[in-house]
Amino acid sequence: MSVPENTTRLGHLLGPHGVQGGVKVYVLGDSEQVLALKRVWVENRGWLKVRRSEPLAPGVVLHLTGVITREGAEALRGAQLYAADADLPPLEEGSYYYHELRGLPVFDAGSTRLGEVTDVLDMGHQDVLAVTYAGGEGFLPLQAPYVVIRAGEGGRPAAVDLTEDAPAGLLEADGEDE
Known part of the structure; x- marks a missing residue:
């Protein structure tokens, strides 16, 4: 499964957080931008809806549709994480993706x-x-x-x-x- 066009790499998944399928994300760039996303593309899994996101310095924790156990989150360890360019929140003038x-x-x-x-x-x-x-x-x-x-x-x-x-x-x- 290849990375869709017009996507930007956000970082990679580090492993489970908690027992209900939360997965820690190593974020390239500003974690606040990841917190605003409604969906992400996960390597070898495709597009997944973000059920909930939480800040966890220095990255974030994502709760993704279909990932509801610690084991499910563990299976994502090391996967690259992407967002559709059009889904990224707007930046202040003078900043860019x-x-x-x-x-x-x-x-x-x-x-x-x-x-x-x-x-x-x-x-x-x-x-x-x-x-x-x-x-x-x-x-x-x-x-x-x-x-x-x-x-x-x-x-x-x-x-x-x-x-x-x-x-x-x-x-x-x-x-x-x-």
Whole structure:
């Protein structure tokens, strides 16, 4: 069962909480956003309705339809958790979800278009942008002061700009002479 299109990874399931099917979630990002969801997509299970959610620092506990025992929650341990992009609650101006970066153009410090963001990857301590460009595919650290997300209409992301502080050669073909 593959992950549906237009979904964003929220985190993964850690295991049971209590004896009535609650499952702890390791949340990537803001736990408050997960608490607002009415349904989630669970790896190898599909879409499940959220019966109830509760904060549990540093993540949340979800009570999902069809998961009513500790053993049922244990069976979900390690599963990835996703939400439909359209189901995510709106953010305040100037904030953005990672899925909003997909498809954005990437420009160098001189405003030359380099490529396009295809995905945002959680690499542990550092998130990276997967970018397609003339030389193939490359990765950019999603980190200030190297990368700035340019806001457009309504404060939504419009482009990704590399700054003058970005290391040279981030999006060059392997073996290309400088």
